[in-house]
Amino acid sequence: MHYQNGQAPPPVFLPLHHPPGKIPEPQFYAEPHTYEEPGRAGRRFTREIEASRIHIEKIIGSGESGEVCYGRLQVPGQQDVPVAIKALKAGYTEKQRRDFLSEASIMGQFDHPNIIHLEGVVTRGRLAMIVTEYMENGSLDAFLRTHDGQFTITQLVGMLRGVGAGMRYLADLGYVHRDLAARNVLVDGNLVCKVSDFGLSRVLEDDADAAYTTTGGKIPIRWTAPEAIAFRTFSSASDVWSFGVVMWEVLAYGERPYWNMTNRDVISSVEEGYRLPAPMGCPRALHQLMLDCWHKDRAQRPRFSQIVSVLDALIHNPESLRATATVSRCSAPAFAQSCFDLRGGGGGSGGLTVGDWLDSIRMGRYRDHFAAGGYSSLGMVLRMDAQDVRALGITLMGHQKKILGSIQTMRAQLTGTQGPHRHL
Numbered sequence: 001m002h003y004q005n006g007q008a009p010p011p012v013f014l015p016l017h018h019p020p021g022k023i024p025e026p027q028f029y030a031e032p033h034t035y036e037e038p039g040r041a042g043r044r045f046t047r048e049i050e051a052s053r054i055h056i057e058k059i060i061g062s063g064e065s066g067e068v069c070y071g072r073l074q075v076p077g078q079q080d081v082p083v084a085i086k087a088l089k090a091g092y093t094e095k096q097r098r099d100f101l102s103e104a105s106i107m108g109q110f111d112h113p114n115i116i117h118l119e120g121v122v123t124r125g126r127l128a129m130i131v132t133e134y135m136e137n138g139s140l141d142a143f144l145r146t147h148d149g150q151f152t153i154t155q156l157v158g159m160l161r162g163v164g165a166g167m168r169y170l171a172d173l174g175y176v177h178r179d180l181a182a183r184n185v186l187v188d189g190n191l192v193c194k195v196s197d198f199g200l201s202r203v204l205e206d207d208a209d210a211a212y213t214t215t216g217g218k219i220p221i222r223w224t225a226p227e228a229i230a231f232r233t234f235s236s237a238s239d240v241w242s243f244g245v246v247m248w249e250v251l252a253y254g255e256r257p258y259w260n261m262t263n264r265d266v267i268s269s270v271e272e273g274y275r276l277p278a279p280m281g282c283p284r285a286l287h288q289l290m291l292d293c294w295h296k297d298r299a300q301r302p303r304f305s306q307i308v309s310v311l312d313a314l315i316h317n318p319e320s321l322r323a324t325a326t327v328s329r330c331s332a333p334a335f336a337q338s339c340f341d342l343r344g345g346g347g348g349s350g351g352l353t354v355g356d357w358l359d360s361i362r363m364g365r366y367r368d369h370f371a372a373g374g375y376s377s378l379g380m381v382l383r384m385d386a387q388d389v390r391a392l393g394i395t396l397m398g399h400q401k402k403i404l405g406s407i408q409t410m411r412a413q414l415t416g417t418q419g420p421h422r423h424l
Contacts, residue, residue, distance in 0.1 A: 114166030244293025
């Protein structure tokens with residue numbers, strides 16, 4: 001698929017509402033860090049909530065800056081609204097408080113059904129809090145892991161379409177997320193996906209170590225475009241690369257991208273042309289879109305507007321989702337080497353063990369089952385069929401499919417000629 005990005009003139013962004021007959025001024029995202037007076041951006045883009053109107057009921061998680069709680073927001077004359085409350089942990093410095101509230105200043109500028117909605121902030125008092133809408137199903141990666149194999153391909157594409165629409169909106173405002181990953185997408189009770197987590201520092205250009213460390217922690221190597229890692233060149237095109245990884249996460253039901261490879265191995269493998277293979281059962285059209293997002297030349301990657309159009313077309317033409325991607329390699333470079341070992345008659349010596357393989361496909365819980373069945377090498381595993389897997393006492397259909405799909409992948413590599421780092 002070819003995308004004509006080129007050097008198009010910057011688009012004009014229209015406000016959501018404007019008086020009839022008047023030409024609206026272009027609207028762009030405003031960076032809170034550019035405001036000289038601390039707190040001015042917060043006052044402009046957020047609304048203050050009285051702490052007495054918030055009732056915290058339980059802790060639902062924790063982040064870099066503090067705990068995340070579930071609670072209810074009292075709204076005069078209406079029913080209480082369920083909300084998520086992010087509270088800054090005690091002992092913070094004034095700079096940490098400003099950085100914490102700058103995330104709210106960013107969120108307060110967005111108004112889109114696929115972007116997490118900011119209710120307001122609490123700044124007057126001992127605790128600083130950011131209050132957002134509550135998303136019942138939590139983060140997308142954990143949600144998919146909990147419901148492994150339970151959705152149709154069309155439902156999964158619908159989730160991706162929501163993420164893409166949210167990112168298209170951000171890109172149109174000139175906003176670069178820099179930390180797009182399934183863990184930073186939240187899911188509501190209707191399976192609507194919303195982009196969240198706008199806390200990664202945007203002041204990276206003058207930081208010599210910015211490719212690896214920021215005030216928000218380490219750069220997420222597995223989700224980050226090569227040029228962003230090497231040259232700190234972040235753009236909507238680098239967000240598109242990250243979206244391709246989110247696509248892979250969704251089709252793999254929350255599996256870890258690049259499995260147990262180290263960050264250093266991920267960087268070098270991607271630089272040499274390696275790309276994540278299609279997850280089991282992934283439609284060919286979706287894997288092709290992932291590969292387009294992972295084009296080495298960022299100018300050749302699709303824009304989010306094009307991505308949403310492709311996903312819309314696939315949703316409206318379900319037949320196009322029937323053809324699955326051809327499996328032509330092992331699931332990771334280490335597996336490819338193991339396959340070459342097997343092909344050469346080495347019996348897999350020096351390659352991965354059965355336990356390593358199970359861990360890499362998140363089926364490590366079945367190590368004892370395989371050992372009890374006498375499967376001591378990958379060569380023996382490669383001869384297994386569905387009946388053999390069931391005979392080990394593996395009863396969950398989704399787990400059977402994942403194990404058999406990985407075996408099929410390794411078999412395909414044995415009959416192929418591709419090296420571990422060749423571009424798909």
